[in-house]
Structure formats: C-alpha cells, structure tokens
Amino acid sequence: xxxxxxxxxxxxxxxxxxxxxxxxxxxxxxxxxxxxxxxxxxxxxxxxxxxxxxxxxxxxxxxxxxxxxxxxxxxxxxxxxxxxxxxxxxxxxxxxxxxxxxxxxxxxxxxxxxxxxxxxxxxxxxxxxxxxxxxxxxxxxxxxxxxxxxxxxxxxxxxxxxxxxxxxxxxxxxxxxxxxxxxxxxxxxxxxxxxxxxxxxxxxxxxxxxxxxxxxxxxxxxxxxxxxxxxxxxxxx
Numbered sequence: 001x002x003x004x005x006x007x008x009x010x011x012x013x014x015x016x017x018x019x020x021x022x023x024x025x026x027x028x029x030x031x032x033x034x035x036x037x038x039x040x041x042x043x044x045x046x047x048x049x050x051x052x053x054x055x056x057x058x059x060x061x062x063x064x065x066x067x068x069x070x071x072x073x074x075x076x077x078x079x080x081x082x083x084x085x086x087x088x089x090x091x092x093x094x095x096x097x098x099x100x101x102x103x104x105x106x107x108x109x110x111x112x113x114x115x116x117x118x119x120x121x122x123x124x125x126x127x128x129x130x131x132x133x134x135x136x137x138x139x140x141x142x143x144x145x146x147x148x149x150x151x152x153x154x155x156x157x158x159x160x161x162x163x164x165x166x167x168x169x170x171x172x173x174x175x176x177x178x179x180x181x182x183x184x185x186x187x188x189x190x191x192x193x194x195x196x197x198x199x200x201x202x203x204x205x206x207x208x209x210x211x212x213x214x215x216x217x218x219x220x221x222x223x224x225x226x227x228x229x230x231x232x233x234x235x236x237x
Contacts, residue, residue: 025056059123
C-alpha cells in the first residue's frame with residue numbers, strides 16, 4: 001500500500017499516477033457536464049469529460065517527455081498549458097450560439113474553459129484544488145442561479161413577434177401594453193407586406209422573471225386583428 005501511495009504522489013510520471021489523474025479528471029469533468037446537460041446545453045457530460053481528460057493528458061505529456069528524453073525532472077509544462085488554453089478558446093466559441101437579439105452559451109463556454117484548467121491542475125497533481133474548484137463551479141451554476149432567480153436579478157432578452165392583418169399605422173398601443181407589464185422595449189423591427197396585406201413587428205424586450213405572457217399576449221391580441229403572436233429568441237422578419 002505504501003508503494004502504491006508513493007507512486008500516486010510521485011512528481012515523476014508513471015503508469016499508476018497517470019491513470020489515476022485521467023480517471024479523476026474524467027469524474028470531475030462529468031460532474032460539471034452533467035449539470036450543463038441538465039440545463040439542455042449541447043455541450044454536456046461527454047464533452048466536458050473529454051475536455052478535462054484531454055487537458056490532463058496534455059499536462060502529463062508535458063512532464064513526461066522532458067523527464068524521459070531530456071533528463072529534466074520538471075520539464076516545461078507552461079508551454080503546453082498555454083497551447084491548451086488557446087485551443088479550448090475555440091471550443092468555447094463553438095458553444096456560444098449567437099442569434100439576432102440574444103446570445104446563448106456564454107456560461108457553458110466559461111465552464112469549458114474552467115474544466116480545461118481543472119484538467120491541467122489534475123495533470124500536475126493538484127488533486128485537492130481540482131476537487132474544490134469543481135465543487136465551486138457546481139455552486140456557481142446551481143446555487144447562484146437559484147439565488148439570481150429568487151432575487152429577480154438581471155434582465156433577459158426575448159423577442160415578441162406579432163403578425164397582424166393589414167398595414168400597421170402605429171405601435172404606440174403596444175408600447176403602452178409593454179409598459180403596463182413593466183417590460184422595457186429595447187428595439188423594434190418591422191416588415192410591411194403590401195402584396196399579402198400583413199405586418200410583422202418584432203419587439204426586442206428586456207424582462208425579469210414572473211411576467212404573465214398569457215395575459216400580455218391577450219392584451220396585444222385585442223389591439224387589432226392579429227394572426228399570430230410568438231415568444232422567441234430570434235428576430236425574424
């Protein structure tokens with residue numbers, strides 16, 4: 001048992017501590033990925049696990065190669081670490097979905113970057129720090145989110161798309177309805193179709209939680225003959 005513990009704690013790369021590091025980074029990545037998948041994000045359990053393991057393996061290689069082939073005990077893991085962070089930036093950018101009027105995936109992209117650094121920390125043997133960092137990530141993603149919703153912190157951008165019969169003359173009635181529901185309209189996009197005689201208006205709104213959209217839509221419908229009302233995240237005219 002003492003020999004096993006010594007191998008695990010060794011600064012030199014060996015088969016046992018390499019497997020242990022990869023397994024630990026796999027588990028830590030899965031924990032964060034599971035939370036993201038629970039929120040419906042495309043980057044989930046497998047993605048985070050692979051990123052964490054990949055970063056760990058990169059750090060193992062950065063220590064192993066100088067140690068075995070150059071006679072250096074510590075090597076230069078900083079070079080590989082820099083390249084890992086750069087490469088992870090592309091994955092983070094891919095997780096961000098930008099649409100007209102809203103941006104989604106920023107939290108997942110930040111999680112990808114953080115999990116990569118956790119993987120590198122595991123790779124250099126900072127086990128306790130890696131576990132604590134993972135727990136802190138879960139605290140941020142779960143507990144702080146609930147706290148934000150409870151205190152109604154921040155505003156969310158949404159699109160209310162209204163399609164009405166005929167060519168619309170004014171939007172002032174709609175503005176009054178949004179104001180009554182404490183909704184801020186940050187922008188508007190209009191489309192007049194004279195051939196088929198209808199109007200589409202996209203209201204880019206900023207709203208906090210607790211808005212009764214059913215009541216809001218009912219009031220909007222009563223302004224003038226309405227074909228459809230849609231709540232979405234993308235402007236479409």
